[in-house]
Amino acid sequence: MSFSPSLQELLDALRCLPGVGPKSAQRMALHLLEKDREGAARLVTALATAAERVGLCTRCRMLTEQELCPVCAATRRDDTLLCVVESPADLVAVEESGGYRGRYFVLLGRLSPLDGIGPAELGVDLLREQLGAGHVKELVLATSATVEGEATAAYLGSLATEFGVAASRIAHGVPMGGELEYVDSSTLFRAIESRTAVESV
Amino acid sequence: MSFSPSLQELLDALRCLPGVGPKSAQRMALHLLEKDREGAARLVTALATAAERVGLCTRCRMLTEQELCPVCAATRRDDTLLCVVESPADLVAVEESGGYRGRYFVLLGRLSPLDGIGPAELGVDLLREQLGAGHVKELVLATSATVEGEATAAYLGSLATEFGVAASRIAHGVPMGGELEYVDSSTLFRAIESRTAVESV
Numbered sequence: 001m002s003f004s005p006s007l008q009e010l011l012d013a014l015r016c017l018p019g020v021g022p023k024s025a026q027r028m029a030l031h032l033l034e035k036d037r038e039g040a041a042r043l044v045t046a047l048a049t050a051a052e053r054v055g056l057c058t059r060c061r062m063l064t065e066q067e068l069c070p071v072c073a074a075t076r077r078d079d080t081l082l083c084v085v086e087s088p089a090d091l092v093a094v095e096e097s098g099g100y101r102g103r104y105f106v107l108l109g110r111l112s113p114l115d116g117i118g119p120a121e122l123g124v125d126l127l128r129e130q131l132g133a134g135h136v137k138e139l140v141l142a143t144s145a146t147v148e149g150e151a152t153a154a155y156l157g158s159l160a161t162e163f164g165v166a167a168s169r170i171a172h173g174v175p176m177g178g179e180l181e182y183v184d185s186s187t188l189f190r191a192i193e194s195r196t197a198v199e200s201v
Numbered sequence: 202m203s204f205s206p207s208l209q210e211l212l213d214a215l216r217c218l219p220g221v222g223p224k225s226a227q228r229m230a231l232h233l234l235e236k237d238r239e240g241a242a243r244l245v246t247a248l249a250t251a252a253e254r255v256g257l258c259t260r261c262r263m264l265t266e267q268e269l270c271p272v273c274a275a276t277r278r279d280d281t282l283l284c285v286v287e288s289p290a291d292l293v294a295v296e297e298s299g300g301y302r303g304r305y306f307v308l309l310g311r312l313s314p315l316d317g318i319g320p321a322e323l324g325v326d327l328l329r330e331q332l333g334a335g336h337v338k339e340l341v342l343a344t345s346a347t348v349e350g351e352a353t354a355a356y357l358g359s360l361a362t363e364f365g366v367a368a369s370r371i372a373h374g375v376p377m378g379g380e381l382e383y384v385d386s387s388t389l390f391r392a393i394e395s396r397t398a399v400e401s402v
Contacts, residue, residue: 002291004254004255004264004265004266004267004270004271005223005266006247006251006255007251007252007266008251009247009251009257010247010248010250010251011242012247013240013244013247013248014236014244014247014256016233016240016241016243016244016387017226017232017233017240017244018232019229019231020226024220026290027219027220027290028218028220029251030220030264030288030289030290031218031219032217032248032252033251033252033255033264033289034289034309036217038251039217040217040248040251040252041217041252042214042321043214043215043217043218043244043248043253044219044248044249045214046207046210046211046212046213046214046215047211047241047244047245048245049207049210049232050207050208050210050211050230050234050241051233051234051238051241051242051245052205053205054205054208054234056205062207063205063208063231063234063235064209065205065207066205069205070205084329085202087231087234087235089227089228089231092204092227099291101282108235116347121246123391139351163336182242201314
C-alpha cells in the first residue's frame with residue numbers, strides 16, 4: 001500500500017522543510033488535505049508570492065521585498081556602526097534586543113571551506129565596498145559562538161584592520177538569569193576568562 | 202523590526218501546519234528563501250497539485266486521485282471483512298502490518314459531539330449503504346484506544362448489529378517487545394482483563 005502519486009510527491013516535497021522527517025511530512029500532508037484545504041491554498045499562494053518577491057537588500061543582504069530593507073532605508077540609524085550577522089533570523093534577534101541602533105550586514109552563512117563556503121559566498125566584496133566608503137568606524141562581529149563562527153569573526157576582524165576600522169566581538173558568557181551550575185563548562189571557561197573589572201561605588 | 206509583508210504572510214501561512222509554532226515557521230521560511238528556492242518551488246507545485254487532484258475514494262473515503270482508491274479497486278481482497286479506521290494514516294498503518302486482506306472504511310474523524318462531529322460527518326450514511334449491500338460479514342473496529350475512539354467503536358458496533366453483521370474490536374494490550382515495567386497501568390489493566398487461554402501442546 002502506498003499513497004497516490006501526487007500525495008507521495010507532496011510528502012517528498014515537505015521533506016525539504018528543516019526538521020521535517022517522514023512521519024511529520026505525512027502528518028502535515030494528511031492534515032492539509034483532510035482538514036485544512038483553505039490553509040493549503042493560503043500556503044501555496046504565500047510561498048509562491050514570497051519566493052517571487054523576496055530578494056536580498058542590495059546593501060546588507062537582508063531578505064526584503066524592496067531594493068533596501070527597512071533598516072538600510074531608515075535615516076535615523078548610526079552609520080558609523082556595522083553589525084555583521086550570519087542570518088536574517090540573527091538580524092531580527094539583535095533588533096529585538098533593542099540594544100543596537102547601527103546598520104547591519106548579513107553573511108547568509110559562515111566560512112566553511114570544506115563545504116565550499118568562502119568569502120565570495122558571504123558577500124565579502126559588498127562588505128569591502130562599504131568599509132571602503134569610509135563612514136564605518138566600528139565593525140561589530142555578531143557571528144555565532146561556534147568554531148566556524150569564530151573563524152568567520154577572526155577573518156572579518158583582519159578585514160576591518162585592513163580598512164583601518166575598529167572591530168569588536170559581542171560578549172560571550174553566562175546568559176542572563178542562567179544559574180552557574182547549569183551552564184556548560186566551555187561557556188563558564190569563557191565567562192571567567194573574559195571577566196570585567198567591578199568599579200567600586 | 203519586522204519581516205517584509207510577503208515574508209510575514211508566509212510565516213503566518215506556515216502556522217497552519219500541525220506542530221509548527223512561530224519559531225519553526227521562521228526557521229522554515231528563512232531556510233526556503235535563503236537556501237532552498239528550488240525546494241520552495243517544488244513544494245508550491247506539489248501542494249497545489251495535491252490539493253487539486255486528491256479527493257476521497259467514493260467507496261471508503263480514503264484520500265485518492267482516482268474515483269476508487271487502490272484497495273477498493275483491487276479485485277483480490279476479502280469483501281466479507283470491512284475494517285473501520287479513523288484516518289488515512291491509520292489505513293496505511295494497518296496495510297503495512299500485513300495482517301489484513303479485507304476492505305476499509307475511513308471515518309476521517311471520530312465521534313465528538315462537543316466539536317459538532319456526529320455520524321453524518323463521519324460518512325456513516327455511506328457505511329450503512331455498504332453494510333446494507335449484504336456482502337460484509339464482519340466489521341473490524343480499528344478506531345483508536347481513546348475515549349472518543351471507544352465511543353465511536355461502540356456506536357459502530359450497534360450499527361453492525363442493526364444490519365445483522367458481526368463486529369470485532371482490534372486487541373489492546375502490551376505492545377510487542379514492550380517490557381511490563383514500562384507499560385502504563387491502564388494498558389496493563391486491559392491486557393490482564395483481555396487475557397487469552399494458553400493451549401497446552
